[in-house]
Each structure stands twice: as structure tokens, then as C-alpha cells.
Amino acid sequence: MKLLVAVKRVVDYNVKVRVKSDGTGVETANVKMSMNPFDEIGIEEAVRLKEAGTATEVIAISLGVQQCQETIRTALAMGADRGIHVLTDDVLEPLAVAKLMKAIVDKESPDMVILGKQAIDDDANQTGQMLAALLGWPQGTFASKLTANGDSLEVVREVDGGLETIKISLPAVITTDLRLNEPRYASLPNIMKAKKKPIDQMAPADLGVDVTPRLETVSVVEPEKREGGVKVETVAELIDKLQNEAKVI
């Protein structure tokens, strides 16, 4: 079984995100970047499937600027076999990513594509679903457990009310949820091995995809600063504040 795993380069989850002074987006200059945590979970799951003998090849894909190569290297150090980098400095919206991924799927014919349920930068939660639609493949989103049985997959999904178990046929698109697994650390021997693994580079044009944005960002603003809380003395005071200050009742 051949697996494609998407790995996005995002602002590190420990970084306090700041809005650019001109309000056009989030500051990424001189900010620590890392692999999207949900994508790490995706790579981990793929590598586990390979270790279990279910998968034969794991390919890590990243789309974006030159430094995405670092993100792919991290995936290779975790155990992916090779990488594909679609190089572009353009802003990529979920639909453009899904189209690029589809073009790669057409070339590579994998049995499964694994993506994060969302990227922690813009939290779109769309790409996996769009890709499944473009491919006409079944999808198992928000996966918290994955079991491969021949040419089908049992996926336990995290849904509002609890857990839902579905059975889908392969090939399929999977998006990972937080509890699917705990990703490993890239060990030093594997970091050194990753150095020798190949990364193919191509441009969106090579894949025949037009990535021109279809959305216009009107403005990006910092969330309002939260004021410190106060302790109220009486129920009457609480009701008064809810009525006259918070204006919720």
C-alpha cells in the first residue's frame, strides 16, 4: 500500500501569533516555523502502517516556499521514504492545495492520502474534504483510530456526540485528529538517514494547476484584549452586571 501524507509548514504551536502592522495577515518573518501538529500525527500513522507491514511506501508532500524542504526532511527523519515539494511563493488556499494534491495523486496513484484535519495557522478544515471530492474518493475525517483490512479501512471518527466508526473502501482520504497517535521524535540516526532520501521538486505550473487565490482577505485583527475578571459580592450584583454591563440577560 502506498501512502501520501501532506505536511504543512506553519508557525510553531509555541509561538504567540501576532498580526502584521498593516493588517494583511499574520507575522511570519523571523518566527519559528514547524510542521503542522496534525500532519505530524499523519506521518506517524503512515510510518506505523509501514512498520506493521501494511504500507510499503510513505511519501511526504509539502506545498509552498523553499523552506518547506525542512518540513519534508522532518517527515523523512520520522520515517517517510521520499518527499515531493511543490515550490511556490504564492498564497495557497485550501482549494488550490486540494487541486495540487489531486494532480500528485494522479501521478503517484497512492492507496491512501493522509492530511491533518486542519492546519493550526488558518484552521480551514477543508483541504481533505475538497481533495476527496475532487478525487471522488471516500473520506474518513477526524480519525482517532485507523484499522486497515485488505482493501477497506475502519475509521473511528471524533464527532460531537462521541465516537463514530465507519468502514470505507480504498483508495481513500483520511484526516487526522489529535488522539490518533503520539508522534515520535526524529532520532539522530534517522535525521542522518533522512539526508540521503530524495525530494522531488516541481512548480504548480508543472502540475497544470492555477493557484490564483479566489478569496480576498479584507482585514486581519488581533482579538480584543480580555479584561481581568472581578469577584462579585452578591447574586444581585451579578445579575446587575449581566444585565447592564455584559448585556446578556
Add this chain to the structure above:
Amino acid sequence: MKNPFETEERRAFRETVARFVEAEIKPFADQWDEDGEIPWELHEKVGALGAFGFGIDEAYGGLGFDDCFMRAAYWEEMGRCGAGGVPAAMGGRNISVAPIHDLGNEDLKMRVLPNVIAGRTGSSLAITEPGGGSDVANLKTQARQDGNHWVLNGSKTFITGGMKSDHIVVAARTGGEGLTGVSLFLVDHDSPGFSRTPLDRKMGWWCSDQATLYFDDCRVPATNMLGEQDRGFIAVMNNFNLERIGLVAQCLGMMKLCLAESIAWAQQRETFGKPMIRHQVIRHKIADMSARIDALEALVNQICWAVNESANGDDMPVAEISKAKFHATKALEFCASEAMQIMGGAGYLRGNAVERTYREVKVMAIGGGSEEIMRDLAVRQMGL
């Protein structure tokens, strides 16, 4: 600062250690230090990262290569964990595997190294004696040959990991007075005539163990001698170089931790109607700490480069390492003290990283060669 020697692999390894420290050590460091112990599992987890395998052949579970930058990155990131006892508890092996690997016979290496490198067992280095640690050439523990065995008599103290290690590299006197009569032995913990007791109530490094070791007609097979008879002193001295670089890099990490904690506190705490960070005196403290960090970082990088070059035949930068060691501990002393001042009373309470770092300055300034001895060695290296 951007490091001119950075490579993708060095960056990736540092990243791995940093993330490991953040997720697997920091949340537990306070508790482990109060408990006086780390879980043994941590040795194995760090072993799995590859952190104990520098300079060790792959046949014995090592990495099959060495890189001083990566060694330094490990120690620096560990220095940021906020409890020096954590890397120390695992660190006996960092300073004892090289003599085993470089000087031990094949059987011994196959028996000992794979488990130690993987973190399944521990090893320690025993040089210091109750009678003194600085004057290594004058050590008193005796070893005499008896058929196919060596019989050791004497004691060692302050031995890091000494209570838990399965294997201990011991320096003992096999010849006459002075530096030409010292040999190295591998003593297994179950050797007849070997016993040990813990050193208790230390100033810092609580979650690591330091032991006094007793050799009472302790018999070890002759094949456990490491290297040539009477040639142990030079091996001990060579071994100190990488130990000291590790300590220097750890100081750098501790300094960065002090700075980060100081900034966080100074931004949040208000005095005289404004955040502390707006007071000039505090800003200058931050500047002074930061400048010392930059300088030490540049020095560490330069030394790592020189050490890597020494693998190609250049001399080991012994003088520079000695100077870096006391330079680093003095810079750490400054940063830890300033961080304490910025924290004020809150810093005086146990359970925060600045308080612990302040207490752990002295083990850095004394262990692995004291400031005084480092200055002396540096000046000797100048031919004076």
C-alpha cells in the same frame, strides 16, 4: 544569532532535543528534583534519540560519527530544562563511554556499550577521591596484579550515577608516584569487594545521584584494564575535554533559561506603577545577560569547530576549552544572580527554575575541573 556552522542535520537534532526537553522533562523536572530521582525510562527515551552515541561505532550501538556541535546542542538544550540534575542523572555515561570505546577490548565493548548507549544500563567515571579531585596525578586508589586479575583498594567520591551504574571506569595507581603511574579499569557493580553509599543533602542536582565508592580488595579481570598500563592519566585528561565542552554548553542553556525567565517576569510584574521591563535598571540587566549569552554562544561555536577539526589532525583546543569553562561558569553566575534579583522574593521560593539554577551554578564551577584549575591549565597551555 545565526550560526555560521549550522547545517540542516544540526538544526534538526537540536530541534528534537528541544522538543523532547519541553514535553518530556520540563513538566516533571520540579517533581523529580524534589523526589531525588528521575524515572529510568527517561534514560532509554534519551538513548533512543541517539544522544549517547557520539563517537561510538555503530557495531556497539553508537552513531558511527561524532559532531561537537550536536554534542553541544544536546547539552545546551538540556541546560534549558531547569533542573541540572536531570541531564546529570543520565550523564555518567556521557563521560565514561569514550574510554570504554577507545581503550576497551572487543568482548568488553560488546558486553557493555550497546546497553549503556541505549540507556538500558548506566556507566560512570570515577576519578575524584575523598583526598582530592583537582590533583588527578596524585590519586591514591591502588591496583595490584594478581594472576589474571587486578585487585583494587581505595575509594572514590562524588561519582555521578555511582549508585545506579552497572559499570564504572575507575582510575587507579598501578605504578609509581605521579602521572605516569595511573591506569584505567572497568569495574562492574557486582565485582567482589565493591560497595557504594550515596552522598546526601546536596546543594543542587537533587534528582541525580552522587556516590562514594569503596574498593576493598575488589577483584576485576585483567581484561577489564582500559588501555595500556600506567598510561591512564593522559586518557583521563583527553576525556575531560569533551566533558568540559558539555558543561560549557549546559551553562549556555542555563543562561538562556535565566534570561527567558527574567524577561517573562519583568514584562508581567509591575513596580512603581509600570511593568518592570520599563525600568532602566532592569533593562540594563537584560542587556548584560544577553550580551554574555551572545559571547559565550560564539565561543562555543568556535570551539566546536576546532574540536571537529581536531579529528582531522589539528590539536585539540585544550587552552580554549579550559578558558571557556571558567568563562562560562562566571557568566552563568552573573546571569543566575541577576535573574534572581529580577524575580525578587518570588525567586527565593523553591520550585522555580531560577532558584534551582542559582543553586546549581557551583557544581558547574567546581565539577569537571574547578575554575581555579581551569585557569591554571589555561596558563600552563600558554607555556608559562
